[in-house]
Amino acid sequence: MKDKLLKMLSEAEGYVSGQRLCEELNVSRTAVWKNINRLKEEGYVIEAVPNKGYCLKERPDVINVPEIKSGLQTRYWGQETIFFEEVDSTNNVAKKMAEEGAPHGRLVIAENQNAAKGRRGRTWSSPEGTGIWMTFILRPQIHPQAASMLTLVAAMAVRKAVYTETGLETVIKWPNDIVAGGRKICGILTEMSAELEWINYVVVGVGINANIWKFPDEISDKATSLFLETGRTVDRSRMVSAYGNAFEEYYNRFVETGNLSLLKEEYNSYLANFHNQVKILDAGGDFVGISKGINDAGELVVTVAEGTERIVRSGEVSVRGIYGYV
Numbered sequence: 001m002k003d004k005l006l007k008m009l010s011e012a013e014g015y016v017s018g019q020r021l022c023e024e025l026n027v028s029r030t031a032v033w034k035n036i037n038r039l040k041e042e043g044y045v046i047e048a049v050p051n052k053g054y055c056l057k058e059r060p061d062v063i064n065v066p067e068i069k070s071g072l073q074t075r076y077w078g079q080e081t082i083f084f085e086e087v088d089s090t091n092n093v094a095k096k097m098a099e100e101g102a103p104h105g106r107l108v109i110a111e112n113q114n115a116a117k118g119r120r121g122r123t124w125s126s127p128e129g130t131g132i133w134m135t136f137i138l139r140p141q142i143h144p145q146a147a148s149m150l151t152l153v154a155a156m157a158v159r160k161a162v163y164t165e166t167g168l169e170t171v172i173k174w175p176n177d178i179v180a181g182g183r184k185i186c187g188i189l190t191e192m193s194a195e196l197e198w199i200n201y202v203v204v205g206v207g208i209n210a211n212i213w214k215f216p217d218e219i220s221d222k223a224t225s226l227f228l229e230t231g232r233t234v235d236r237s238r239m240v241s242a243y244g245n246a247f248e249e250y251y252n253r254f255v256e257t258g259n260l261s262l263l264k265e266e267y268n269s270y271l272a273n274f275h276n277q278v279k280i281l282d283a284g285g286d287f288v289g290i291s292k293g294i295n296d297a298g299e300l301v302v303t304v305a306e307g308t309e310r311i312v313r314s315g316e317v318s319v320r321g322i323y324g325y326v
Contacts (some may be wrong), residue, residue, distance in 0.1 A: 002035045002038055004025055005025060006067065006072035006210055007069075010053070012056070015052040015053040015054060016053045016055070020051075023267075043059075044059060059235055059238070061233060062237075064237045067237035067238070068081055068107075068237050071237070071240075074244050076103075076105030076248070077107070078241075079106040080103060080105065081106070081109065084108070085112065086114060087113055090110050090114040091191060091208050093110075094108045094136070094205075095203050098193070098203060103139075105137065106137045107134060107240075108262070109134040110133050111129055111137065128212075129211075130209075130210060130211045130212045132206070132240055133207050134205070135203050135206070136206075137201055139199070139201050140199055140255060141257060142258050143197070143258070144195075147199060149254065149260055150204060152175050152263075154173070154176060154188050155176035155186075156172070156263065156267055157246040157247035158188070159178055159270055160250075162178070162226065167230075170185065170270075174272070174291075174319050176188045179272060180224055180229045181229055183224035184223050185224055185225070185226060186207065186208045187205075188204065188205065188206055188207075190203070191204040192294070200308075209224065210225060211226070211227045212228070213227055238318040250263060260295075264295065268293035268294060273291045274292075274293055275292070277290055277291075278291045279320045280302060280310075280318075280319055281318040281320060282312075287302075290302065290303045292309070299311045299313050301316065
């Protein structure tokens with residue numbers, strides 16, 4: 001009941017009468033009052049005014065499962081959400097759960113990770129109480145070769161959620177880095193268990209630098225946070241909900257075709273260096289070309305000398321702007 005009560009207060013514009021809460025929740029006024037007090041104990045500021053009702057004024061800056069669920073408009077994403085104060089890595093926890101049969105859409109989220117992982121074996125800084133460190137489980141009915149496209153889908157959802165909650169405009173540095181002010185605000189790590197022709201499961205780890213106010217010197221020129229870019233503290237639970245809503249929308253369009261044909265136009269509209277010069281750092285030899293955006297498979301199309309097109313595949317190379325990270 002507390003989750004439903006919080007959802008009603010969150011969605012209301014102004015006050016909600018006690019009578020309406022009783023009728024829609026089918027409970028007594030005493031039950032409403034008790035659950036209001038429980039929410040207050042968890043850090044919610046709820047104003048009660050005679051003849052007007054209740055109004056949610058402030059939310060606590062904690063990862064809160066009822067708060068997340070109250071903002072979800074999804075059919076499966078996050079409908080099962082498991083919260084931990086601390087884990088080694090949410091990806092590790094999610095993979096174990098997936099092996100044990102956890103359902104499609106389950107979300108694992110933690111306040112702190114002490115051994116977070118990034119792409120290519122790098123570590124990912126995830127300090128307690130300042131970011132969004134989460135992994136969700138997918139069981140897509142697609143060919144394993146198409147799974148790499150999920151990282152692009154995940155990136156699109158981050159960009160949309162950030163804009164929805166903060167109004168901050170960001171760009172995507174192919175394939176899945178979200179960039180604001182020339183610095184990275186989000187890391188995405190996708191891992192898969194598959195057979196030759198089918199996928200057992202995919203876990204998608206997303207780390208968003210939300211309310212971090214300072215980074216170590218060695219990464220301060222490459223990393224930023226939503227707080228540093230907007231000057232405002234971000235409601236992390238609401239951001240998670242916004243992400244889930246965006247991801248499920250994009251994911252459904254992706255699985256409809258098994259590729260990015262329905263998403264590539266929007267993806268390219270947010271792509272950093274679209275139609276500009278980029279440098280491809282390839283083990284077979286670096287080269288420079290003009291970024292033409294992604295194709296249906298999520299590969300980056302780059303035009304090189306004399307108009308020749310080269311296809312750049314995710315995971316094999318790094319892409320840089322000519323004058324820096326972006």
